[in-house]
Amino acid sequence: MTSTTPAAPAAPSAPAAPEAPQRRGRPAGSPLLRYLLVRFLLIFPTILILVSVVFVMLRLTGDPITAALGGRLTPDQLQERIHEAGYDRPIVVQYLDYLGSIVRGDFGTTISDNRPVTQVLLTYGTATLELVVYGMLVALLIGIPLGRIAASRRDSGGDATLRVASILAYATPVFFLGMLLKLVFSVWLGVLPVSGRASTISTLKMSREGSSTGIYLIDAISTGDGAVISDVLQHAILPAVTLGLITGGIFLRLVRTNVMGTLATxxxxxARSRGVGERRLLRKHAWRPALIPIITVIGLQTALLLSGAVLTETTFEWKGLGFQLVQYLLARDYVAVQGMVALIAVIVALTNFVVDVIAALIDPRIRY
Incomplete structure (x- = not known):
């Protein structure tokens, strides 16, 4: 009888790897959408805080009717105007009523000239918008190229000169720089107009076209007259340079610092060790990462440009919101001042939101 050797037990098979849990994928755009939604919602508390601070600060001086017309009306007339405007009600009621008016797009009526503040904003806001765009263009055209040059020639004589120039540009008061430019280019050289947005003849030609947008360059182009276009641009040069030089100094130093930091990564x-040239390193490798902080600061500088526009418009008699704001301040018309500050708050908040959108599209890391 043959004996059979029992077969060796089969080696246990390796346990199957557990299936990786399926991740519930989120749409690729969800982080971006979530980020943008949060940034958009932050606009409303920002505007609310700014409007509330202005409201309280102006009410600390008393009611707007007494501030603007006190001494020009009899006490009975003054009380009648105060009651009609509702300034004898509790301050909380006035505040809630004012917020409700802003939501409806009603910024009140000016006291000094009895005009809707909305009309004032539409009339003079385009002029300020035009000046701010000019100033930003000058700032970018000056700050970005010179900042790149300073970064590529670090610690050279040219770099030191540019840094000193940027500090001087930023530290110089707007009104002083404006008067200095007027003295040199308008009085001494006589090559540029001293004030205004256009000559009287050009203004009449633009008004005859009947397609007034309030932005003189667009209105001048619509006339098809080269002399009118040239006149409008000549009037814009000095205010734009005055406003743009200050912000251009900030951009110069910011670009230099960020490009130098990127070049050291x-x-x-x-890439440098592989023999890539310095120009290509700057253009292909260092410039885009350094662009993110610059785009962010562009939004922050909008507020600086708007505040600088007040002095620039006054210096050059550029009749925009800044120029008109000074007139209403002198007249103690706090209703008009309140409306203009509210509009500026809205512009700054929306500009910062647009900058956040652009930065998030360029750099995906910002979305998370």
Whole structure:
């Protein structure tokens, strides 16, 4: 009888790897949408805080009717105007009523000239918008190229000169710089107009076209007259340079610092070790990462440009919101001042939101 050897037990098979849990994928755009939604919602508390602070600060001086017309009306007339405007009600009621009016787009009526504040904003806001755009263009055209030059020639004589110039540009008061430019280019050289947005003849030609947008360059182009276009641009040069030089100094230093920081990173050093030229390093590897902080600061500088526009418009008699704001301040018309500050708050908040959108599209890391 043959004996059979029992078969060796089969080796246990390796346990199957557990299936990786399926991740519930979120749409690729959800982080971006979530980020943008949060940034958009932050606009409303920002505007609310600014409007509330202005409301309280102006009410600390008393009611707007007494501030603007006190001494020009009899006490009975003054009380009648105060009651009609509702300034004898509790301050909380006035505040809630004012917020409700802003939501409806009603910023009140000016006291000094009895005009709807909305009409004032539409009439003079386009002039300020035009000046701010000019100033931003000058700032970018000056600050970004010179900042790149300073970064590529670090610690050279040219770099030191540019840094000193940027500090001087930022530290110089707007009104002093404006008067200095007027003295040189308008009085001494006589090559540029001293004030205003256009000559009287050009203004009449633009008004005859009947398609007034309030932005003189667009209105001048619509006339098809080269002399009118040239006149409008000549009037814009000095105010734009005055406003743009200050912000241009900030951009110059910011671009220099960020480009230098990017050039010192590991991946740029690795590209340099592979023989990539400095110009290509700056253009292909260092510039885009350094662009993110610059775009962010552009939004922050909008507030600086708007505040600088007040002095610039006054210096050059550029009749925009800044120029008109000074007139209403002198007249103690706090209703008009309140409306203009509210509009500026809205513009700054929306500009910052647009900048956040652009920065998030350029750099995906910002979305998370």
């Amino acid at each position: 590991g991946y740029v050093e690795a």
